[in-house]
Amino acid sequence: MLRSASMPNSLLPIRINDLRLVKGNRAVLGGLDLVIEESGITVIxxxxxxGKSLLLRCLHGLITPDCGAITLGSLAVANSRDEQAMVFQHPVLLRRTVLQNLAFAAPEIAKSAPRHLVQALESVNLADRADQPARMLSGGEQQRLALARALLSKPALLILDEATASLDPASVLLIESLVKTQSAMGTKVILVSHDQGQARRLADEIVFISNGQVAEQSSAKQFFTTPQTPVAKAYLAGEILF
Ligand SMILES: Nc1ncnc2c1ncn2[C@@H]1O[C@H](COP(=O)(O)OP(=O)(O)O)[C@@H](O)[C@H]1O
Ligand SMILES: [Mg+2]
Structure with missing residues (x-):
């Protein structure tokens, strides 16, 4: 089923309450509270x-926090995983061809509608690479494949963790364009980016995290024109390296 922007998203609102995670003897998430209500693109x-990556991993069910609750719509994280997809900074691809990587991720589509896999490759400009070993692709091509794979399941929530960091500009723009299209089709997008240009191009909403807590949550327009906290101001002014 295709999503549409007018359809309510089953994983919204996302409510994160008092999320705590201790690594070593340090609270890397220190009672983080966050509510994401709106569809569109939230840039963290x-x-x-x-604590950005750890937060995303908790949201995607890859880490169990020490304390706190997360709900997505009416679902707990564990019950929402089929409706989520995540793209990481370094994609993990199988030692198989480009097309086989998609077929492995979506065996039912491979069986009933293999044409959809080819279309997915076309959407990321990789159709002519279908039979090449996936691990031979360039970084940007590998990430485009990872995104195509993530979108096969038509997720209600797409999470990207610095997915375009250090990629070639053409791959960055293609990935941004696909993310925007997906968002317009009703998928909720949450992405971490250090790239202020990208955040300005994509974000409807910004969540600024500092020291395992949400320091600021506002519309992108407000965040970039009048950040509220000293730490966000310093970050935007380039006074905090990454
Ligand atoms: N497995 C781990 N063991 C110990 N410390 C960790 C582990 N994973 C992350 N951390 C620490 O937790 C903090 C938050 O990490 P992370 O969420 O990756 O930060 P970022 O905001 O850069 O994505 C960092 O100080 C990191 O060193
Ligand atoms: Mg990170």
């Missing part, structure tokens, strides 16, 4: 080590 920004 914040200094290195702030």
């Amino acid at each position: 920004m914040g200094p290195n080590g702030a």
Whole structure:
């Protein structure tokens, strides 16, 4: 079934309550509260080590927090996983061809509608690479394949963790364009980016994380024109490296 922007998203609102995660003897998520109500694209920004990746991993069910609750719509994380997809900074691809990577991820589509896999490759400009080993692709091509794979399941929630960091500009723009299209079709997108240009191009909403807490949550327009917290101001001014 195709999503549409007018359809309610079954995983909204996302409610994160008092999320705590201890690594070593340090609280890397320190009672983080966050509610994401709106569809569209939420960009998570914040200094290195702030807890952005760990937050996304908790949301995607890859880490169980020490304390706290997450609900997506009426679902707990564990029951929402089939409706989520995540793209990482470094894609994990199988030692198989490009097309086989998609077929492995979506065996039912491969069986009943293999044409859809080819269309998925076309959407990321990789149709002519279908029979090449996936691990021979360039970084940007590998990430485009990872995105095509993530979108096969038509997720209600798409999570990207620095998915375009250090990619070639053409791949970055193609991925941004696909993310925007997917969002317009009703998929909720949450992405971490250090790239202020990208955040300005994509974000409807910004969540700024610092020290394992949400320091600021606002519309992208407000965040970039009048950030409210000293840490966000310093970050935007380039005074905090990443
Ligand atoms: N497995 C781990 N063991 C110990 N510390 C960790 C582990 N994973 C992450 N951390 C620490 O938790 C903090 C937040 O990490 P992370 O969420 O990856 O930050 P970022 O905001 O840069 O994505 C960092 O200080 C990181 O060093
Ligand atoms: Mg990270």
